[in-house]
Amino acid sequence: MATVSIKDVAARAGVSPGTVSNVLNRPEKVAGGTRTRVEAAIRELGFVRHGSASTLRAGHSRTIGLSVIDIGNPFFTDVAAGVEDMASERGYAVILGNSSGSRLKEERNLLVFAEQRVRGVLITPSDEDLGRLERLRERGIALVLVDHPAERSSQCAVAVNDVTGGAMAVGHLLRGGAGRIGYVTGPAAIRQCQDRRRGAEQALAAAGRDPAELREIAMPAMTAKAGQQAAEKLLAEDTLPDALFCANDLLALGMLRGLLQAGVRVPDDVSLIGYDDIDFASASTVSLSSIRQPTYQLGRVATELLLDECDNPDTHAHQQIMFQPDLVVRESTR
Amino acid sequence: MATVSIKDVAARAGVSPGTVSNVLNRPEKVAGGTRTRVEAAIRELGFVRHGSASTLRAGHSRTIGLSVIDIGNPFFTDVAAGVEDMASERGYAVILGNSSGSRLKEERNLLVFAEQRVRGVLITPSDEDLGRLERLRERGIALVLVDHPAERSSQCAVAVNDVTGGAMAVGHLLRGGAGRIGYVTGPAAIRQCQDRRRGAEQALAAAGRDPAELREIAMPAMTAKAGQQAAEKLLAEDTLPDALFCANDLLALGMLRGLLQAGVRVPDDVSLIGYDDIDFASASTVSLSSIRQPTYQLGRVATELLLDECDNPDTHAHQQIMFQPDLVVRESTR
DNA sequence: TGGCCTGATTAAAACGTATCAATCACAATG
DNA sequence: CATTGTGATTGATACGTTTTAATCAGGCCA
Numbered sequence: 001m002a003t004v005s006i007k008d009v010a011a012r013a014g015v016s017p018g019t020v021s022n023v024l025n026r027p028e029k030v031a032g033g034t035r036t037r038v039e040a041a042i043r044e045l046g047f048v049r050h051g052s053a054s055t056l057r058a059g060h061s062r063t064i065g066l067s068v069i070d071i072g073n074p075f076f077t078d079v080a081a082g083v084e085d086m087a088s089e090r091g092y093a094v095i096l097g098n099s100s101g102s103r104l105k106e107e108r109n110l111l112v113f114a115e116q117r118v119r120g121v122l123i124t125p126s127d128e129d130l131g132r133l134e135r136l137r138e139r140g141i142a143l144v145l146v147d148h149p150a151e152r153s154s155q156c157a158v159a160v161n162d163v164t165g166g167a168m169a170v171g172h173l174l175r176g177g178a179g180r181i182g183y184v185t186g187p188a189a190i191r192q193c194q195d196r197r198r199g200a201e202q203a204l205a206a207a208g209r210d211p212a213e214l215r216e217i218a219m220p221a222m223t224a225k226a227g228q229q230a231a232e233k234l235l236a237e238d239t240l241p242d243a244l245f246c247a248n249d250l251l252a253l254g255m256l257r258g259l260l261q262a263g264v265r266v267p268d269d270v271s272l273i274g275y276d277d278i279d280f281a282s283a284s285t286v287s288l289s290s291i292r293q294p295t296y297q298l299g300r301v302a303t304e305l306l307l308d309e310c311d312n313p314d315t316h317a318h319q320q321i322m323f324q325p326d327l328v329v330r331e332s333t334r
Numbered sequence: 335m336a337t338v339s340i341k342d343v344a345a346r347a348g349v350s351p352g353t354v355s356n357v358l359n360r361p362e363k364v365a366g367g368t369r370t371r372v373e374a375a376i377r378e379l380g381f382v383r384h385g386s387a388s389t390l391r392a393g394h395s396r397t398i399g400l401s402v403i404d405i406g407n408p409f410f411t412d413v414a415a416g417v418e419d420m421a422s423e424r425g426y427a428v429i430l431g432n433s434s435g436s437r438l439k440e441e442r443n444l445l446v447f448a449e450q451r452v453r454g455v456l457i458t459p460s461d462e463d464l465g466r467l468e469r470l471r472e473r474g475i476a477l478v479l480v481d482h483p484a485e486r487s488s489q490c491a492v493a494v495n496d497v498t499g500g501a502m503a504v505g506h507l508l509r510g511g512a513g514r515i516g517y518v519t520g521p522a523a524i525r526q527c528q529d530r531r532r533g534a535e536q537a538l539a540a541a542g543r544d545p546a547e548l549r550e551i552a553m554p555a556m557t558a559k560a561g562q563q564a565a566e567k568l569l570a571e572d573t574l575p576d577a578l579f580c581a582n583d584l585l586a587l588g589m590l591r592g593l594l595q596a597g598v599r600v601p602d603d604v605s606l607i608g609y610d611d612i613d614f615a616s617a618s619t620v621s622l623s624s625i626r627q628p629t630y631q632l633g634r635v636a637t638e639l640l641l642d643e644c645d646n647p648d649t650h651a652h653q654q655i656m657f658q659p660d661l662v663v664r665e666s667t668r
Numbered sequence: 669t670g671g672c673c674t675g676a677t678t679a680a681a682a683c684g685t686a687t688c689a690a691t692c693a694c695a696a697t698g
Numbered sequence: 699c700a701t702t703g704t705g706a707t708t709g710a711t712a713c714g715t716t717t718t719a720a721t722c723a724g725g726c727c728a
Contacts, residue, residue: 003473005714016678021716031676051449052389053714056683061386063429063450071415074408081405084432088439093446095397096430098418105422112427115385116397139337224617253617260619283558283587285594285619339684350708355686365706387684390713 004045013041024049055117064306065113067097067106067123068146074278075295076124079146082299083122090307092119099126107132114139120306122146122299128191142309146302148191150320156309158302158321162192165291165325166199167206169245169273170214172289172327174207176271176334178243182215184230184255185247186222193247196275200245215241222247227254235262240270243333249274249281252288256332260286271333277326287330294323338379347375358383389451398640399447401431401440401457402480408612409629410458413480416633417456424641426453433460441466448473454640456480462525476643480636482525484654490643492636492655496526499625499659500533501540503579503607504548506623506661508541510605510668512577516549518564518589519581520556527581530609534579549575556581561588569596577605577667583612586622590666594620605667621664628657 006024010017015034022030023038030038041047055061066083068076080096087094095116097109106126113121120142125133130151136143143155150157173181183200185193201211217233219226227250234240235258246252252274259266266272266286274281277292301321309316340358344351349368356364357372364372375381389395400417402410414430421428429450431443440460447455454476459467464485470477477489484491507515517534519527535545551567553560561584568574569592580586586608593600600606600620608615611626635655643650 003714007714017715018678018680018717019676022677025716029676034676048445048448050390050451050714052386052395052451053683054716055386056384056390056685057714057716059683059716066430071418072408072411074406077406077411080430081432084405084430088431088442088446093450094430096400096414096418096428097422098415108422111382112422114382116427117384117386224613228617250617253614257617257619279558279584280587280614280617283562283584283591283614285591287591337684340686341684351685352687352708352710353706356707359686363706368706384684387713388686390715391684391686393686393713 003050004047005050006047008045009038009041009047012045013038060119060310061117062091063093063095063116063118064303065095065097065109065116065118065121065123067099067109067113067121069099069101069124069126071096071098075276075293078295079124079299079302082296082301083303084299086300086303086307090303092307101126103127110136114141119310120144122302122306124148127189142306142313144302144306144309147298149322150318153320154318156302156305156318156320158298158305158323160293160298160323160325162195162325163199163202165275165293166196166245167203168199168325168327169196169275169291170200170203171206172329172333173243173245173271173273174203174209176243176267178241178271178334180215180239180241180243181213182217182234182241182244183247184217184219184227184244184251186219186226186251188218190222196245196247219251222251224250224254224257227251227256228258229254231255231258231262235259235264240264243271244273246272246274249276249278249288249290252290252332253280253284256284256286256288266332267334273333277328281328282330286332289330289333290328292326292328294325298323337384338381339384340381342379343372343375343381346379347372394453394644395451396425397427397429397450397452398637399429399431399443399450399452399455399457401433401443401447401455403433403435403458403460405430405432409610409627412629413458413633413636416630416635417637418633420634420637421641424637426641435460437461444470448475453644454478456636456640458482461523476640476647478636478640478643481632483656484652487654488652490636490639490652490654492632492639492657494627494632494657494659496529496659497533497536499609499627500530500579501537502533502659502661503530503609503625504534504537505540506663506667507577507579507605507607508537508543510577510601512575512605512668514549514573514575514577515547516551516568516575516578517581518551518553518561518578518585520553520560520585522552524556530579530581553585556585558584558588558591561585561590562592563588565589565592565596569593569598574598574604578607580606580608583608583610583615583622583624586624586666587614587618590618590620590622600666601668607667611662615662616664620666623664623667624662626660626662628659632657 006020010020099106124146145157204211274290277290281288281290340354344354433440458480479491538545608624611624615622615624
């Protein structure tokens with residue numbers, strides 16, 4: 001209750017409040033003797049700076065906002081870990097917002113961020129309408145898009161090349177001698193699904209095949225359950241494809257289970273590759289080939305860009321960073 | 335840049351700043367006509383309340399701190415989702431801190447929370463020394479322990495009964511006719527591991543067996559990889575146990591893979607049960623029996639308790655809530 | 669000795685809001 | 699009509715910090 005303020009510290013150390021503020025913010029400006037005296041007073045009184053007062057006066061805070069689509073998804077969890085680590089290294093706190101893919105919740109998160117006067121916002125937008133994000137920048141809030149390419153060069157963005165990833169996956173299947181290839185994907189609205197399909201088609205074209213050959217099986221969700229349903233769908237048909245590319249590992253794991261239970265051998269009868277390389281990809285009974293993304297790194301770099309923009313607004317050059325994914329070959333592909 | 339304040343709104347609506355503040359905080363106190371006029375002005379000017387100024391003046395914020403041990407663990411992710419949902423329903427923002435099991439990082443998180451003058455803190459403590467948490471309460475910051483039983487009745491806590499869970503798991507194995515039972519666990523310092531073992535021993539005793547029969551295989555980590563290593567360890571011996579209880583699902587999935595690859599049939603040769611019922615438990619090739627915990631609910635209830643303590647500090651009665659886990663029987667056990 | 673410079677310290681103002689006592693308008697009551 | 703009461707609104711103040719200009723104490727040089 002008895003909240004101890006900078007004044008109490010000043011009184012105890014026999015200096016003025018301004019000096020205490022200086023040892024807090026520009027220690028080099030204050031003489032050695034007084035500094036140690038003030039630091040002692042701080043320790044003795046258990047003073048901790050009132051962040052809100054500081055923010056109010058200084059005009060900016062030491063927090064950033066992070067808005068993700070689904071905190072339950074291991075992909076975003078890894079990103080968040082990267083963000084949190086980098087932010088905490090630089091003395092920033094992270095306010096977490098989960099949009100659950102809902103535009104309404106995303107708006108609400110952004111409002112909270114604005115109220116808190118966060119220094120900047122990291123966001124994986126829940127849809128393609130980015131106009132409203134521009135309004136943030138007008139308020140002086142820095143912005144970095146995460147796992148989404150920039151629309152214009154006047155903003156920062158970090159992403160992983162999903163087209164390349166799709167091409168890697170299907171290229172690998174083709175090198176394994178695959179004939180008919182299926183693409184098991186999620187909702188058409190999801191950009192990542194589209195990009196990965198484009199990559200798959202490019203790989204087919206590069207191999208002198210007709211991209212239209214790619215057989216698409218679209219599911220309403222990207223979960224293991226949906227993957228198993230996709231398997232049932234395929235098994236009800238006359239012939240199976242030689243190889244399957246799943247738009248994420250959850251779909252692939254469900255598919256794997258569905259196939260194995262029906263007596264289909266993986267990879268002997270059907271090759272199978274996923275995307276994301278989540279932990280469980282390597283732990284499944286037939287370990288899963290997949291496309292690895294530098295997820296944690298994505299979070300770290302995005303945060304670094306954001307803080308750079310905050311700390312050096314004039315010299316800061318907006319960057320659009322595109323990471324490249326990696327092919328991870330395991331047992332599920334020939 | 336041109337940040338619009340409550341004064342600008344007041345000028346536009348032709349009222350005093352105090353009235354605008356009332357519209358914001360106690361709309362029922364202000365006459366209908368002026369209220370709509372003020373609300374219009376707010377909308378037209380794009381005013382958003384300055385959270386820091388509000389916090390500074392009011393003496394308390396609309397944020398809570400959440401400190402977890404490992405944001406990469408699906409268990410904590412689910413908890414965080416529950417926290418985030420409940421907090422956002424009640425108009426609170428969540429500041430996330432990841433301690434990574436490091437005491438130092440935990441301290442740093444708590445400092446950040448204190449600076450931000452969070453209304454309360456939700457924490458899964460990284461070790462058993464809870465004394466320092468008391469100091470938070472002295473600062474007037476509410477506190478709820480998450481997934482950790484309270485030490486005294488003067489604090490709130492929510493947890494899941496790990497002893498019961500352990501007993502459920504081993505009881506189920508015994509009913510399936512298991513003779514020799516193994517317990518695959520993590521570091522001894524982890525309270526959950528100890529509690530689950532105690533439950534397992536109780537189940538043995540209740541069946542008229544000697545608790546000392548329980549064969550313990552301790553691993554340094556609780557990951558799928560560690561689970562597979564545990565399998566190798568077991569397979570190197572003369573005889574396998576009839577049944578295995580793993581302290582979490584990651585260990586169990588690794589164990590499952592190790593056993594199946596060695597040609598051991600599950601559940602025909604060995605029954606296997608895990609703990610946590612993570613998503614992937616049901617998606618593995620032989621779906622995994624497990625102990626389900628109300629994880630998301632844990633986060634929601636913890637947040638509810640915390641906000642109750644914040645909003646009704648006088649009538650608030652500290653509660654220690656202990657949830658009960660559920661047995662989920664799938665294919666991996668007889 | 670007087671003037672000037674430098675580095676350290678201080679005093680005071682400002683940030684945007686919430687709160688509380690005071691004021692106001694006006695209707696109801698005696 | 700005078701009084702009281704009620705509900706709506708206002709004005710002023712304080713919250714804890716940062717920042718800027720001003721002050722101060724010495725040291726240096728002429």
